Amino acid sequence: MSKTLIRGAKILGGEAQDVLITDGVITAVGSGLTGTEDATVVEAAGRILLPGLVDLHTHLREPGREDSETVLTGTKAAAVGGFTAVHAMANTFPVADTAGVVEQVWRLGKESGYCDVQPVGAVTVGLEGKKLAELGAMHDSAAGVRVFSDDGKCVDDAVIMRRALEYVKAFDGVIAQHAQEPRLTAGAQMNEGIVSAELGLAGWPAVAEESIIARDVLLAAHVGSRVHICHLSTAGSVEIVRWAKSKGWDVTAEVTPHHLLLTDELVRSYNPVYKVNPPLRTEADVLALREALADGTIDCVATDHAPHPHEDKDCEWGAAAMGMVGLETALSVVQHTMVDTGLLDWAGVADRMSFRPAEIGRLKSHGRPVSPGEPANLTLVDPAYRGPVDPAGFASRSRNTPYEGRELPGRVTHTFLRGRATVVDGNLA
Numbered sequence: 001m002s003k004t005l006i007r008g009a010k011i012l013g014g015e016a017q018d019v020l021i022t023d024g025v026i027t028a029v030g031s032g033l034t035g036t037e038d039a040t041v042v043e044a045a046g047r048i049l050l051p052g053l054v055d056l057h058t059h060l061r062e063p064g065r066e067d068s069e070t071v072l073t074g075t076k077a078a079a080v081g082g083f084t085a086v087h088a089m090a091n092t093f094p095v096a097d098t099a100g101v102v103e104q105v106w107r108l109g110k111e112s113g114y115c116d117v118q119p120v121g122a123v124t125v126g127l128e129g130k131k132l133a134e135l136g137a138m139h140d141s142a143a144g145v146r147v148f149s150d151d152g153k154c155v156d157d158a159v160i161m162r163r164a165l166e167y168v169k170a171f172d173g174v175i176a177q178h179a180q181e182p183r184l185t186a187g188a189q190m191n192e193g194i195v196s197a198e199l200g201l202a203g204w205p206a207v208a209e210e211s212i213i214a215r216d217v218l219l220a221a222h223v224g225s226r227v228h229i230c231h232l233s234t235a236g237s238v239e240i241v242r243w244a245k246s247k248g249w250d251v252t253a254e255v256t257p258h259h260l261l262l263t264d265e266l267v268r269s270y271n272p273v274y275k276v277n278p279p280l281r282t283e284a285d286v287l288a289l290r291e292a293l294a295d296g297t298i299d300c301v302a303t304d305h306a307p308h309p310h311e312d313k314d315c316e317w318g319a320a321a322m323g324m325v326g327l328e329t330a331l332s333v334v335q336h337t338m339v340d341t342g343l344l345d346w347a348g349v350a351d352r353m354s355f356r357p358a359e360i361g362r363l364k365s366h367g368r369p370v371s372p373g374e375p376a377n378l379t380l381v382d383p384a385y386r387g388p389v390d391p392a393g394f395a396s397r398s399r400n401t402p403y404e405g406r407e408l409p410g411r412v413t414h415t416f417l418r419g420r421a422t423v424v425d426g427n428l429a
Contacts, residue, residue, distance in 0.1 A: 010047065088109070304323070
């Protein structure tokens with residue numbers, strides 16, 4: 001029998017209590033717990049205890065781009081960031097559009113031991129947008145896929161999107177849409193606006209995102225199915241999702257940490273680390289996203305962790321790959337933008353980074369209350385910590401972070417996956 005006693009932690013930011021974990025399950029919560037004599041003790045005074053974080057949007061790159069990331073290195077990065085479950089996107093090589101490929105990713109996740117990996121299946125064969133992939137077979141596989149996405153590309157054909165929504169409705173699946181009208185973004189390099197005009201870079205208009213979201217919430221309502229909007233990035237997109245929710249439609253949305261903090265003004269440096277899809281938007285968009293996350297219009301935070309090898313970012317802007325790593329800094333950015341600004345408390349963070357993403361992905365053993373009888377998937381955070389981001393110490397194989405050298409608050413000190421410590425004192429166990 002293995003026992004761990006977390007002593008004096010503030011559960012979801014509330015009163016300090018002790019939590020006893022026995023054989024991977026929370027067995028007691030309270031003060032002066034008995035039966036703890038043989039337990040490993042974690043002193044947690046002043047720290048926040050959260051349910052293990054869940055990411056709906058992670059790129060692990062394996063199979064095919066192991067030079068960027070592997071399931072092992074990606075799940076190590078996830079554990080360091082406080083995540084106990086991640087959804088691995090389908091844009092691998094080969095594409096995760098068959099039962100065989102999603103099972104491969106799922107089994108690699110099982111072998112890693114640092115974080116549960118739930119594969120996301122492609123909506124269309126080869127992400128080409130022409131023919132539905134094996135949605136039913138992927139759902140019926142050992143991986144039990146419930147989320148499907150062509151992320152990196154938009155399912156821009158309305159008929160294909162409708163058919164996908166109809167298909168997954170049969171098993172309560174969800175289509176996660178990368179909202180980008182391709183004809184409006186051909187050759188686009190950054191957000192379309194004042195900065196793009198001054199820099200002479202091809203602009204990426206907000207309407208390219210908003211038009212797809214508007215179409216898809218209408219399709220989801222027509223079919224009576226679930227649609228999830230990936231990396232929502234504009235104030236206009238917020239208003240469309242808010243309207244759809246007011247109708248009672250089954251629409252959910254996520255925002256990335258970088259869209260909560262960074263703006264297109266950073267592109268003036270021409271540093272490709274700031275090149276991302278969708279692009280960094282304006283300060284007005286950032287503020288609208290924060291308010292929408294606070295009021296629940298945006299359901300959750302998702303990292304869109306997008307690792308790239310050094311050479312794909314150490315080049316001129318136009319040739320650089322789009323994307324940023326985000327698993328290891330996500331909680332710090334959320335503390336900085338949402339908690340320290342008073343927009344969310346820690347219970348709200350638990351809701352947006354654990355409870356809601358687990359519900360959207362239908363992960364039954366994650367996003368659970370910190371209560372007796374629940375799986376001990378937990379994250380312990382030191383909110384008082386302040387320090388600069390140093391990518392040299394990342395567990396991820398890639399270093400393309402926009403936060404290098406920036407001081408951010410908060411630090412995950414411990415992560416527990418079914419009671420087993422994957423991170424201890426900020427280091428991989």
